[in-house]
Amino acid sequence: MTERNITHGTFHIERVYPHPVERVYAAFATAEGKAGWFGGGEEQTILERVFDFREGGRERAVGRWESGTVSQFDATYFDIVPDARIVYAYEMHIDGVKISVSLATIEFKPAAGGTRLLLSESGAFLDGYDDAGSREHGTNFLMDRVGEYLARSAA
Secondary structure, three states: OOOOOEEEEEEEEEEEEOOOHHHHHHHHHOHHHHHOOOOOHHHEEEEEEEEOOOOOOEEEEEEEEOOOOEEEEEEEEEEEEOOOEEEEEEEEEEOOEEEEEEEEEEEEEEEOOEEEEEEEEEEEEEOOOOOHHHHHHHHHHHHHHHHHHHHHHHO
């Protein structure tokens, strides 16, 4: 029998992007923008993507990694203030097993020459998946991809 437990983890990420708030926000708030950076890149094949960006709306991204592992992200948006903040909660599944439930907030603030993004996440990691550090690492990877997407789409 699997031992049932919860490990809690919280992290904060701050980035400054040399793009206006409206562009950075749109990378999170539009289907085209989100598809430009959210996922594993060439190492992952997208199997399903649903994007309903509104309060009460849902987002789903399911992808298969080169190893064959399938990851699934299911989110609900709770608070959206255009060009200012996004608050959402999400579940992560690996090969059909729920590994975590998280609350995330993203703030967008004008900064000299661009936008300061503040991301905070608090997660409950379930039944042996207790590596909150890998979630922070993965989120940092995604924030790098946001910057790459913004640079690519500005060219």
